[in-house]
Amino acid sequence: MRPASLNGYFKDIETLAGIGPRNKAHFLRLFGRQDSARLVDVVFHMPVSVIDRRYRPHVVDAQDGQVATLEVEVLKHIPSHNRKSPYKVLCEDSTGNLTCAFFNPHRSWIEKQLPIGEMRLISGKVEHFRGEIQITHPDYMLPIDQADEMPALETIYPLTSGLGIRALRKALFSALKNVPEVNEWHDPGIMKRETWGTFKESLLQVHSPSQGSDIATNSLYRQRLAYDELLAGQLALALVRDRARKSSGRPIVGTGAITKEILHHLPFNLTGDQQKSFDDIIADMGKKEAMLRLVQGDVGSGKTIVALLAMATAVEAGMQGAILAPTEILARQHMEFMTDLADKVGLKIDLLTGRNKGKKRADLLSRLENGEIDILIGTHAIIQEDVTFANLGLAVIDEQHRFGVQQRMALAHKTVEGADLLVMTATPIPRTLTMTAYGDMDVSLIQEKPPGRKPIQTKVVSHDRLGELVSGLRRALEQGQQIYWVCPLVQESEVLDLAAAEDRYEGLKKVFGAKVGLVHGKMKAAEKDSVMLQFSEGDIRLLVSTTVIEVGVNVPNATIMVIEHAERFGLAQLHQLRGRVGRGEKQSTCMLLRARDIGAVAKSRLQVMRDTEDGFVIAEEDLKLRGAGEILGTRQSGMPEYHFVDLEEHKHLIELARDDARMIMNKDAGLETPRGKALRELLYLFEKDEGVRLLRGG
Numbered sequence: 001m002r003p004a005s006l007n008g009y010f011k012d013i014e015t016l017a018g019i020g021p022r023n024k025a026h027f028l029r030l031f032g033r034q035d036s037a038r039l040v041d042v043v044f045h046m047p048v049s050v051i052d053r054r055y056r057p058h059v060v061d062a063q064d065g066q067v068a069t070l071e072v073e074v075l076k077h078i079p080s081h082n083r084k085s086p087y088k089v090l091c092e093d094s095t096g097n098l099t100c101a102f103f104n105p106h107r108s109w110i111e112k113q114l115p116i117g118e119m120r121l122i123s124g125k126v127e128h129f130r131g132e133i134q135i136t137h138p139d140y141m142l143p144i145d146q147a148d149e150m151p152a153l154e155t156i157y158p159l160t161s162g163l164g165i166r167a168l169r170k171a172l173f174s175a176l177k178n179v180p181e182v183n184e185w186h187d188p189g190i191m192k193r194e195t196w197g198t199f200k201e202s203l204l205q206v207h208s209p210s211q212g213s214d215i216a217t218n219s220l221y222r223q224r225l226a227y228d229e230l231l232a233g234q235l236a237l238a239l240v241r242d243r244a245r246k247s248s249g250r251p252i253v254g255t256g257a258i259t260k261e262i263l264h265h266l267p268f269n270l271t272g273d274q275q276k277s278f279d280d281i282i283a284d285m286g287k288k289e290a291m292l293r294l295v296q297g298d299v300g301s302g303k304t305i306v307a308l309l310a311m312a313t314a315v316e317a318g319m320q321g322a323i324l325a326p327t328e329i330l331a332r333q334h335m336e337f338m339t340d341l342a343d344k345v346g347l348k349i350d351l352l353t354g355r356n357k358g359k360k361r362a363d364l365l366s367r368l369e370n371g372e373i374d375i376l377i378g379t380h381a382i383i384q385e386d387v388t389f390a391n392l393g394l395a396v397i398d399e400q401h402r403f404g405v406q407q408r409m410a411l412a413h414k415t416v417e418g419a420d421l422l423v424m425t426a427t428p429i430p431r432t433l434t435m436t437a438y439g440d441m442d443v444s445l446i447q448e449k450p451p452g453r454k455p456i457q458t459k460v461v462s463h464d465r466l467g468e469l470v471s472g473l474r475r476a477l478e479q480g481q482q483i484y485w486v487c488p489l490v491q492e493s494e495v496l497d498l499a500a501a502e503d504r505y506e507g508l509k510k511v512f513g514a515k516v517g518l519v520h521g522k523m524k525a526a527e528k529d530s531v532m533l534q535f536s537e538g539d540i541r542l543l544v545s546t547t548v549i550e551v552g553v554n555v556p557n558a559t560i561m562v563i564e565h566a567e568r569f570g571l572a573q574l575h576q577l578r579g580r581v582g583r584g585e586k587q588s589t590c591m592l593l594r595a596r597d598i599g600a601v602a603k604s605r606l607q608v609m610r611d612t613e614d615g616f617v618i619a620e621e622d623l624k625l626r627g628a629g630e631i632l633g634t635r636q637s638g639m640p641e642y643h644f645v646d647l648e649e650h651k652h653l654i655e656l657a658r659d660d661a662r663m664i665m666n667k668d669a670g671l672e673t674p675r676g677k678a679l680r681e682l683l684y685l686f687e688k689d690e691g692v693r694l695l696r697g698g
């Protein structure tokens with residue numbers, strides 16, 4: 001249960017004065033929340049810049065282009081004589097005249113704001129314009145006795161349509177008044193060394209800074225908050241890991257008999273990296289403690305076979321294996337890849353997805369429980385409660401960032417002892433991110449590509465040349481090649497994405513006829529499968545899709561990838577998409593179509609794609625160019641999203657937090673000491689309470 005001391009943070013924002021159902025909706029949108037926004041969401045919303053209003057010159061001294069605050073008397077109103085020229089209000093101080101300019105103002109409003117003969121404090125950006133000193137649409141026009149209403153340093157926040165800066169600031173400051181100080185969870189040593197203030201002091205300082213630099217990610221205040229957030233993440237991961245280690249643990253030692261046979265039947269040899277990963281896995285499985293290992297392999301590096309060998313090892317030891325895939329298409333693809341080999345070596349494998357219902361499902365479950373299935377492949381359907389294994393030894397999670405810590409644990413705890421856990425991810429992520437997402441997991445890398453792969457030729461082409469591109473594709477199709485055509489993200493809206501993909505599909509069908517197929521996320525699973533099957537069997541030659549094919553699809557005969565509006569994708573995502581080609585021995589091409597006018601950063605990002613195929617290099621570049629959020633994707637991804645942390649700026653704090661979390665686990669794994677209790681609050685505050693719930697009495 002969440003400690004009562006934190007209740008103030010989790011009150012609904014409707015408890016704040018002035019927030020009703022209408023602006024509540026804007027807040028929900030701003031924070032990306034479904035049905036409730038809490039004070040914690042408001043106070044964790046960080047400013048992006050500061051406007052300094054402390055520059056208070058006389059009118060004649062006011063510098064062009066500067067934000068200034070001027071004390072003036074209102075002289076007269078000069079209404080505009082046509083639509084293009086502004087309504088002007090002439091003001092003065094002892095040194096000269098100031099013109100306040102307004103486009104299409106309400107007459108009554110402006111007369112009320114700036115009554116003739118009264119003194120006003122005017123703040124805004126000064127322009128020297130045709131010999132006049134002017135402020136267009138001042139930010140503040142206050143009577144002198146209300147000067148308090150204008151902050152000397154005004155923090156500016158990300159907003160959403162319908163929600164203005166004033167309303168946000170009002171909510172924010174009233175929320176700050178309502179949230180309590182917390183018990184200190186940090187070690188006094190680190191507090192002293194870093195000269196940090198308390199949690200609430202730091203929050204306050206960032207929202208009402210005494211100088212502009214206070215809001216910067218390298219300020220003491222932001223560092224403290226970032227460290228809080230990182231420690232919460234590291235501690236939650238450490239708790240999960242500790243629990244996994246303690247609750248489970250039995251050596252799983254295979255005979256090598258089945259894996260040897262599998263290797264014998266493979267049409268290829270393992271690459272060095274595949275072999276090394278498999279060796280790491282066997283060594284871990286053989287230990288008494290449960291395995292918790294991450295296999296990070298670049299696209300097309302051949303992770304699936306490593307997973308199969310690992311699961312076969314569990315079967316050799318008299319147990320079962322399971323693999324959880326993020327989508328139905330991928331689960332089926334694994335099934336297909338493994339069926340052939342499994343038949344040859346006598347492994348009994350089966351597939352469980354959301355589509356298994358009724359008697360068939362019941363039959364499968366009973367075979368699983370009786371140990372008649374050696375390896376179960378499936379989607380999240382396999383973590384449902386009534387799915388019981390006879391003796392699960394190894395759970396593999398092919399996660400592509402879609403599963404969170406809780407789901408990983410749910411699968412590992414399908415047996416009393418707890419299974420060994422192998423997480424596979426295709427998106428290469430920089431080391432700092434690996435640590436924040438997976439904590440102290442052991443990592444195996446598969447960087448080497450299987451031999452014989454030709455480099456993918458990547459070209460960046462302007463959208464203007466779509467016509468040429470289409471004629472090029474005609475030739476490629478005539479030569480028997482297969483093509484992916486990925487449609488852009490229009491907005492954060494699936495409906496619009498879909499419309500774009502459907503239009504393109506219709507257009508290409510007119511040119512190429514029935515060979516063109518369409519697949520998108522809104523299709524029923526069965527429809528998707530059928531389209532994918534037709535594509536992999538070659539009946540569909542050109543497949544138009546939204547990004548649903550991003551992860552894992554393996555059709556080696558497809559050699560051309562077209563990505564429309566490539567500038568709208570993250571680099572890691574482009575890399576994933578491009579990785580769908582170049583999987584066979586034929587030369588492959590990736591065409592990145594871009595809008596005609598794109599900015600310098602967008603250009604250099606596309607250049608990175610053109611110049612390298614190394615996912616790890618791309619990931620590092622992406623982190624530099626776009627920041628971590630973009631790499632890690634969306635909220636549902638199960639990967640952390642941060643309020644305070646900037647992974648580049650706060651790199652040094654990540655390792656510190658990991659070591660701190662380790663030390664806490666060594667000294668007080670139950671979080672029972674006074675500091676431990678405060679740390680529980682930290683976990684709740686950052687909604688990492690899955691860690692606390694694993695503790696007895698948590």
Ligand SMILES: Nc1ncnc2c1ncn2[C@@H]1O[C@H](COP(=O)(O)OP(=O)(O)OP(=O)(O)O)[C@@H](O)[C@H]1O
Nearest residue numbers: 268269270271299300301302303304305426450552
């Ligand atoms: N050592 C190898 N030599 C040759 N081909 C291999 C080797 N290992 C795997 N392959 C083949 O490479 C292709 C890609 O393998 P797989 O689907 O496992 O990649 P992956 O790592 O899952 O990539 P992605 O995450 O991009 O889907 C498959 O067709 C597989 O049979």
